[in-house]
Amino acid sequence: MNRTLRVLHVEDSERDAALLTRHLSRAGYELISERVEGPEAMRAALESQECDVILCDYSMPHFNALSALALLKEMEVDLPFIIISGTVGEAVAVEAMRSGAHDYLMKDNLVRLAPAIERERHEAENRRARRHAEEQLRGSQLYTRLLMESNIDALMTTDPLGIITDVNQPMEILSGHSREELIGTLFKQHFTQPERAEDGIRSVLREGRVTNYELTVRSKDGDETVVSYNATTFNDQSGNLQGVFGAARDVTERKRFEQELQEKNLQLEKANEAGEAREEALQATGLKLSALVELGMQLGSERDAKQLLSRFCSTARRIIGARKSMLGILSENGDELRHFLINGLKDAKPIVYDRPPVHQSVLETIINDRKVVRINHAEANPRLEQLSPDNSLINSLLGVPLISANELYGWLVLLEKQDDGEFSEEDERMAITLAAQAAIAYENAVLSERLQRNAEELDRTRSEQLEMKDQFISHVSHELRSPLSAIHQFTTILLDGLAGELSSEQREYLEIVLRNSLQLRDMIGDLLEVTGAQAGKLTIEPQPTSLCDLFDPMIKTYERRAAEKGIAFRITCPSELPLVSADPNRIGQVFSNLLDNALKFTTHGAISVSGRRDEDDEFVRIAVADTGCGISADSLPKIFDRLYQSPNTLESSRKGLGLGLHICQHLVELHGGRIWVESKEGEGATVFFTVPVRTIQKGTTNFEREQNLNH
Amino acid sequence: MKGNKILIIEDDADLRRALNVRLRASEYETAFASDAVMALSIAKKEAPDLILLDLGLPGGGGFSVLERMRNIASLACTPVIVVSASDPKTNEKRALAAGAEAFFQKPVDNDQLMRAIQRALLN
Numbered sequence: 001m002n003r004t005l006r007v008l009h010v011e012d013s014e015r016d017a018a019l020l021t022r023h024l025s026r027a028g029y030e031l032i033s034e035r036v037e038g039p040e041a042m043r044a045a046l047e048s049q050e051c052d053v054i055l056c057d058y059s060m061p062h063f064n065a066l067s068a069l070a071l072l073k074e075m076e077v078d079l080p081f082i083i084i085s086g087t088v089g090e091a092v093a094v095e096a097m098r099s100g101a102h103d104y105l106m107k108d109n110l111v112r113l114a115p116a117i118e119r120e121r122h123e124a125e126n127r128r129a130r131r132h133a134e135e136q137l138r139g140s141q142l143y144t145r146l147l148m149e150s151n152i153d154a155l156m157t158t159d160p161l162g163i164i165t166d167v168n169q170p171m172e173i174l175s176g177h178s179r180e181e182l183i184g185t186l187f188k189q190h191f192t193q194p195e196r197a198e199d200g201i202r203s204v205l206r207e208g209r210v211t212n213y214e215l216t217v218r219s220k221d222g223d224e225t226v227v228s229y230n231a232t233t234f235n236d237q238s239g240n241l242q243g244v245f246g247a248a249r250d251v252t253e254r255k256r257f258e259q260e261l262q263e264k265n266l267q268l269e270k271a272n273e274a275g276e277a278r279e280e281a282l283q284a285t286g287l288k289l290s291a292l293v294e295l296g297m298q299l300g301s302e303r304d305a306k307q308l309l310s311r312f313c314s315t316a317r318r319i320i321g322a323r324k325s326m327l328g329i330l331s332e333n334g335d336e337l338r339h340f341l342i343n344g345l346k347d348a349k350p351i352v353y354d355r356p357p358v359h360q361s362v363l364e365t366i367i368n369d370r371k372v373v374r375i376n377h378a379e380a381n382p383r384l385e386q387l388s389p390d391n392s393l394i395n396s397l398l399g400v401p402l403i404s405a406n407e408l409y410g411w412l413v414l415l416e417k418q419d420d421g422e423f424s425e426e427d428e429r430m431a432i433t434l435a436a437q438a439a440i441a442y443e444n445a446v447l448s449e450r451l452q453r454n455a456e457e458l459d460r461t462r463s464e465q466l467e468m469k470d471q472f473i474s475h476v477s478h479e480l481r482s483p484l485s486a487i488h489q490f491t492t493i494l495l496d497g498l499a500g501e502l503s504s505e506q507r508e509y510l511e512i513v514l515r516n517s518l519q520l521r522d523m524i525g526d527l528l529e530v531t532g533a534q535a536g537k538l539t540i541e542p543q544p545t546s547l548c549d550l551f552d553p554m555i556k557t558y559e560r561r562a563a564e565k566g567i568a569f570r571i572t573c574p575s576e577l578p579l580v581s582a583d584p585n586r587i588g589q590v591f592s593n594l595l596d597n598a599l600k601f602t603t604h605g606a607i608s609v610s611g612r613r614d615e616d617d618e619f620v621r622i623a624v625a626d627t628g629c630g631i632s633a634d635s636l637p638k639i640f641d642r643l644y645q646s647p648n649t650l651e652s653s654r655k656g657l658g659l660g661l662h663i664c665q666h667l668v669e670l671h672g673g674r675i676w677v678e679s680k681e682g683e684g685a686t687v688f689f690t691v692p693v694r695t696i697q698k699g700t701t702n703f704e705r706e707q708n709l710n711h
Numbered sequence: 712m713k714g715n716k717i718l719i720i721e722d723d724a725d726l727r728r729a730l731n732v733r734l735r736a737s738e739y740e741t742a743f744a745s746d747a748v749m750a751l752s753i754a755k756k757e758a759p760d761l762i763l764l765d766l767g768l769p770g771g772g773g774f775s776v777l778e779r780m781r782n783i784a785s786l787a788c789t790p791v792i793v794v795s796a797s798d799p800k801t802n803e804k805r806a807l808a809a810g811a812e813a814f815f816q817k818p819v820d821n822d823q824l825m826r827a828i829q830r831a832l833l834n
Contacts, residue, residue: 474798477796477798478767478796478797478798479796481796481816481817481818482723482726482796482817483725484817484818485723485726485729485796485817485818485819486723486725486726486729487818488818488819489725489726489729489730489733489818489821490725490729492733492821493729493732493733493736496736496821498732498733498736499732517818521818528798532800
């Protein structure tokens with residue numbers, strides 16, 4: 001027993017309080033006591049310190065025991081409260097006890113005080129302990145509820161008989177019933193299969209738990225939800241069975257997903273089965289398909305119609321599996337066969353047919369009706385008699401028209417399915433596909449052939465026309481030359497005095513005739529030349545050539561002509577000009593043409609000819625410069641054009657055909673050289689051209705010469 | 712050389728005449744033929760020292776005359792100079808290959824022609 005006793009005296013008399021203390025001390029308590037007289041002091045004392053017992057005077061001048069009890073209650077303090085009074089009747093005592101006092105003692109009889117305190121102290125201890133336990137229980141109940149409510153699963157507890165004792169909100173929602181409605185009802189009544197629900201509870205009771213136990217909840221409104229239960233039994237602290245705790249999870253979605261999955265699996269299985277069944281067919285047709293694709297590509301690229309047909313005829317037979325195939329291509333009016341092919345005959349030697357060895361009615365069906373003919377069991381079909389191209393017996397036939405975009409090109413007839421089998425519907429479809437492909441390819445090939453023929457014809461016509469033009473020009477130039485020749489001859493005869501003396505005036509006029517006839521001769525020559533150049537017939541025969549040797553005699557002629565016009569003529573030619581690779585006639589022609597032009601456009605000053613090695617040493621560069629009228633900047637780019645005529649032609653000379661420089665350019669370029677002109681209007685012009693140096697210097701040609709041909 | 716006989720085979724009468732004037736002025740004797748058929752018989756009869764031959768002849772081309780002449784012993788060595796309106800690029804080589812001494816395109820340069828005649832007669 002705890003001997004320390006903390007006492008709160010609610011007592012107006014200090015003497016009385018001391019009396020009680022003395023009494024208690026004598027009883028063996030170590031006292032810690034305090035005395036208060038009014039409610040405020042009492043409250044303060046209770047709040048500031050703990051005490052074990054309150055000894056309260058029943059009546060005080062400003063306070064009393066009942067008020068003190070009320071204050072205790074208000075302060076929610078549970079302490080042994082013993083009233084000590086001097087004069088108290090029975091009725092007052094009963095009332096005080098009702099108000100919460102634990103005992104009532106007379107001041108003059110305190111014998112019961114110590115036992116009463118001891119008893120009450122113990123009682124208060126018990127009360128406190130109970131209160132504490134209750135609080136704990138309340139807390140744990142709250143905790144449990146919170147746990148239950150915070151769970152997203154629908155939770156439920158039942159007693160061992162299956163009567164619902166608690167649920168959480170998800171269960172309310174699931175069932176459509178409120179908690180109050182649910183508690184006290186039978187668990188099983190909320191499911192579509194009550195027996196199964198009951199079985200579930202039995203399992204839990206037997207096994208201690210069940211997991212993933214599926215049940216379907218039927219709600220108040222009749223909605224059904226598939227849930228999966230995990231359930232356990234639960235016991236009280238002593239281990240006595242209290243009931244069953246179940247957590248249900250909505251698995252409707254999962255169920256549906258599972259079902260879908262199952263259905264899909266089923267479909268897959270079926271598909272697989274079908275797939276397996278098809279596999280064989282695919283394998284069987286795999287070859288056909290690849291052959292088909294191959295044929296498509298082959299036919300697509302085949303531009304030769306006959307080749308194409310032959311390929312098609314044999315491929316179709318192989319793909320469909322027939323012993324023989326025949327292909328007929330109709331003429332454009334459809335009356336007769338343009339092509340006829342047979343594939344698969346054992347006899348290699350070709351058989352010539354007047355008409356295809358196919359029964360007329362079969363062909364008519366294919367051609368006229370544009371229909372497929374498929375015949376198996378020939379013995380039952382008189383149309384197949386005498387049909388075999390090699391007189392062997394036929395048991396089956398498959399014939400399709402070759403149609404592209406409604407155009408019928410012909411027919412394909414397959415004879416005798418391999419292994420004495422029958423032509424199937426699939427064969428028929430395959431044949432139609434093949435025939436359509438072939439028809440398109442054939443159409444393309446025919447079009448392409450036609451196009452090519454047209455193009456060739458055009459080419460031929462064009463080259464014929466060109467040839468005719470060439471011939472015409474050649475003929476004209478030939479015919480012009482004869483009268484020109486006569487004019488020239490008689491003019492020279494007269495000028496040479498072979499027909500008597502001429503007056504100076506006569507001579508002058510005849511020289512004009514001569515000059516014109518020569519000009520005409522040159523024009524005719526140019527005409528022929530340019531025609532040949534255009535037709536690509538202009539050729540050169542390059543040989544090692546010394547340009548000095550080539551030009552020397554020509555220069556002499558031009559020197560004379562320049563002198564006649566009063567123009568100086570200068571030559572600058574280094575002694576060691578290398579041999580060039582040139583056709584002497586052609587380069588001579590270029591050179592004289594340039595000198596002719598220089599003379600033609602120069603009235604005074606000089607004509608200078610120079611030759612030198614080009615910078616890169618690969619060409620010899622010849623320059624013909626004059627001091628004539630020059631070429632305008634506008635005209636410069638055009639002067640090598642065909643039919644270009646200088647607007648500056650002197651009145652005394654006639655315009656040419658405009659072919660000279662054009663031909664020169666052509667000839668120089670044929671040699672691999674270059675020709676160009678530099679000029680300023682009014683300041684003369686210089687034409688340059690290059691001729692390639694002969695690459696292999698064979699021997700040495702000494703043409704060392706020191707020439708100064710200036711005169 | 713002067714006095715040598717030259718056969719002019721030419722279908723154009725004016726040209727024949729012009730050549731005749733030109734050759735006679737150089738004191739050559741002349742003979743004429745105007746087609747391929749005549750050409751051979753006259754050549755055989757006249758036995759010229761040199762022949763001027765046109766290629767575009769009626770009754771067969773000048774080439775056939777040239778070739779047949781080469782097969783006639785008396786004419787096989789007679790020098791022939793072709794004077795033709797045709798393109799030398801197409802015919803010159805052929806003519807030289809067939810045994811002609813030279814090829815001239817009409818209208819001919821008289822100086823050149825006379826030099827060629829002299830040269831041919833010298834050989």
